[in-house]
Amino acid sequence: MRGVKPGVKCALWWIQWFIGAAGLLFFVGFRWGLPPYPSPPPGVRLEPLLQPITKDGVSTNNAAFHYLRAFEWLGQYQQTKESESQMNAVMDGDPSGGTEALEQSIAECQLALELIREGVEQSHCQMPLEPLREVDNPWWKHARKGARLLCCEARLAARAGDWEKAIRDCTVVVKLGQHCTRGSPVIGHLVGIALQSMGATTLRALVLEHNVPADLLRHAAKQWDGLRSGAQPVAETLRYELIGSKQSIVQSFLSESGARVVVSSNASHRLFDAAFGQMIAEVEKPYRECDASTIMNKWDVSSNTVWRLAFRQPITRILIGMLLPALESLNAKEAICQAELDATITICAIQALIEDRGIVPDKLDTLVRGYLQTIPADPFNGEPFRYRRDGQEWVIWSVGSDFRDDNAAWHEFKYRASYGRPRDGDIYFRSTEPQDDRTYSRTRKPCP
Numbered sequence: 371m372r373g374v375k376p377g378v379k380c381a382l383w384w385i386q387w388f389i390g391a392a393g394l395l396f397f398v399g400f401r402w403g404l405p406p407y408p409s410p411p412p413g414v415r416l417e418p419l420l421q422p423i424t425k426d427g428v429s430t431n432n433a434a435f436h437y438l439r440a441f442e443w444l445g446q447y448q449q450t451k452e453s454e455s456q457m458n459a460v461m462d463g464d465p466s467g468g469t470e471a472l473e474q475s476i477a478e479c480q481l482a483l484e485l486i487r488e489g490v491e492q493s494h495c496q497m498p499l500e501p502l503r504e505v506d507n508p509w510w511k512h513a514r515k516g517a518r519l520l521c522c523e524a525r526l527a528a529r530a531g532d533w534e535k536a537i538r539d540c541t542v543v544v545k546l547g548q549h550c551t552r553g554s555p556v557i558g559h560l561v562g563i564a565l566q567s568m569g570a571t572t573l574r575a576l577v578l579e580h581n582v583p584a585d586l587l588r589h590a591a592k593q594w595d596g597l598r599s600g601a602q603p604v605a606e607t608l609r610y611e612l613i614g615s616k617q618s619i620v621q622s623f624l625s626e627s628g629a630r631v632v633v634s635s636n637a638s639h640r641l642f643d644a645a646f647g648q649m650i651a652e653v654e655k656p657y658r659e660c661d662a663s664t665i666m667n668k669w670d671v672s673s674n675t676v677w678r679l680a681f682r683q684p685i686t687r688i689l690i691g692m693l694l695p696a697l698e699s700l701n702a703k704e705a706i707c708q709a710e711l712d713a714t715i716t717i718c719a720i721q722a723l724i725e726d727r728g729i730v731p732d733k734l735d736t737l738v739r740g741y742l743q744t745i746p747a748d749p750f751n752g753e754p755f756r757y758r759r760d761g762q763e764w765v766i767w768s769v770g771s772d773f774r775d776d777n778a779a780w781h782e783f784k785y786r787a788s789y790g791r792p793r794d795g796d797i798y799f800r801s802t803e804p805q806d807d808r809t810y811s812r813t814r815k816p817c818p
Contacts (some may be wrong), residue, residue, distance in 0.1 A: 397513055408668075410647020418609040422499035422553060434497050436489035440482040441512040447482070448516075449475050460522045463575055463808050469526060476523050480517075482524070486516050490545035496553035499610055510561040513550055514799040517543045517565045521572040528576045534582060536576050537590050541597075543569030543709070548600035555611040556696055562601060563700075563707045587722035588741060594715045595743070604653045604704050608697060612646040615693065645669050647687040647688045649697055657705045658751050658773060660696040669694055702771050705749040705784075706797060711767045712746035713799040716755065717765055732761055734766075756796075758789050767798035785810050 410416065428434045477482070489495070495795035500508065528703035547565030550558055577587065616639050648668070652660045669690050716734065719741035723731055731737060732756045734745045743752045748768045756767045756775065767778040778798040785806070797818075800806060 398653065408641075408644040408648075410643050411651045414647045414651050416609060416612060416643055416647055416650070418606055418613070420496055420553065422613055423496060424500060424611055425498045428496075428498055431492070431494060433492035433495035434553075435488040436485045436492070437495075437497075437513070437546070437549070438509055440485035440489070440516055441509045443482040443485070444479065444512040445514045447475075447479060447515075448628060454564055457518060457522055461518060461527050462811050463525075463579070463804050465529065472522060474524065476519055476526075479519055479609075482516060483520060483739045486520070486546055486746045487542055489549065490542050495549040496631055497558055499553060499555060499614060499722075510558055513546070513561055513565060514568075514794070517546060519566050520546075521568055524572055524576065528580055533576075533586050537586060540569045540573040540576070541590075541593060542599070544573070544594070545600065548597065553610060555608065555614045556607060556693075559602065559607040559700060560703065561602070563703050566601070566707050567710055569709045571807075574717055574799065575642065575807075577718055578801060581725065581806050582721065584722040584725035587718045587725065589717050591718040591722065592717070593653045593709065597710070599713060601704075601707075604701050605800055607700070608650050608653065611693070611697070613640055615642050615646075615690075641690065642782040645685055645694070649694065653701050653743075656752060657701065657749055660701060660777050662694075662701060664697065666694045666698060696700075705771070708749040709797050712749070713755070713766050713768075714743065716746055717799065720764065728773075730762055732759055733757060765798050767769045767796045770795060 388684065389478070426437060430733065434462075442509060450471055453471040455473040456469050457466060457475070458469045460469060467658060497509070520539045523751065524536040524543075525537065527533075528536040536755050544566050547562040547567075547569065549577075550562035550565060554562070573590070576582065577590075648665045649662065652662050716737070719737045722741055723737060725731070734742075734755065738774055748755055748773060751773055756769075756778070758765050759777065765778050769775050770782040772782075772794040772801055774794065775795045778796050778800075780795040782795040782797050
């Protein structure tokens, strides 16, 4: 550089210094997450009450021991197409077709179904927490098959007049769903919610379509009242999801060229703690006070410029951004599930009163005397369920996630194609629900 002019030499020196400083700053920022990290709210518990377990750690006094054996058996069972077709028809409440192939499947799967029944009788249940990348044949893929077989068995028992068996099988499905949430991450909790909804829907159909004896209905209402708090709280599920997310991010990712890109686990864990801590603090509030969408907006990676994202653990933030919508959906689905269980209890009480007195109640308060201890509260706004009688028909409803009472004019997520409304509505349960479901399943089109 002897012949270079002093001004050019100075400029080159500054350029070299800037490139070196920028490179160092980028390395430090990428590794330690500059600018400063957000933190979880003070006092928020991030560790679950029970440490997660793997499949190898499931003991014989754990209900999961029975479930995993049942699910493994069901995963190997090959159901015929004729049996699957009959199962779908029975689940839809269609009594017109044959059921021979389905009954054969239920008989062949009795070993697995008995294992599930043994599991729900256990007082302790903790499902294993397995990293998704290591799961080739996860238990939750086969839990639904077992629940569907039990629901079909319940419907067939009801057709034969065996009400005790029908109600018992529906109860087993709900308990199984609640047990599936315990110790599980978000995916296990969502599976548990789906199973609880399946059992509740089946029981409502049996109660509304058959003349079930009043004493059995009262017993079912009382028994299901004790199931209300059987599922794992959503906040606890997020704590297990946090552990699973940390296990996933700490692994080394392989690039296409085969070079190993090691993620800074310490920095990533701090980010996960902050994001999940904020979400846990929200979901521990009553649903009407929860503001999960604000938390999502805070962690939306699209709102960060490229240079800023590079200093704030981009891979971790992208994973958090992918998880948060599922976490918000889980909170809403849990509230819907609670509304379903409470409505099912109330419907059992209504039908028991009808069987006893031959009249449809004008208001739910009538049920408190001898049928219900209290009128269930709407999980969305904390107020009592709405109720309306229309002659011999009636409807119970929750205001739903928009907190607005639409007088059960349209449903928040069912029968959408019938009126074409894109969103909102109430969550209602009519005395004609089984027929409504059957009619809609035959005629529905993709929702707009």
